[in-house]
Amino acid sequence: MTMKKFLVLNGPNINMLGIREPGVYGNGSYQDLEDLVRKTARELKVKVTLQQSNSEGQLVTWIQEAYGKYDGIVINPAAYTHYSIAILDALKAVKLPAIEVHISNVHQREEFRHHSVTAPACVGQIVGLGLTGYALALRYLAAR
16 A cells, blocks of 8 residues: 655745744744654654745645645645635645645634635635644545
């Protein structure tokens, strides 16, 4: 049996975890996030590739490149969640099961954060569970 492979994508400012608004996003760093994802992947016996970009176009390119290479995507589009039709279209195009993850509970924040334009291309969404949301998303995709 081939080992499942998952792409974990993070959008703008996720690289600033632990520095940017710790009251909202927690004290964990981006390195802590990477360590948690890699540890979860080892436990699940799956492969993961982690990518982070502040550029919408780069995220779209990585989603497109996932076609035929990965079994699913965990994505935190960050600010692009609320307006990126390009990311929505890329997720729809590759037809891979995707889980949208948000570290904070977006529904307890500003009104504009309550709507995701990218979620309709995803099989599910995890919000407000901190970095643990990434581990839960991987567990779901691995069991699919």
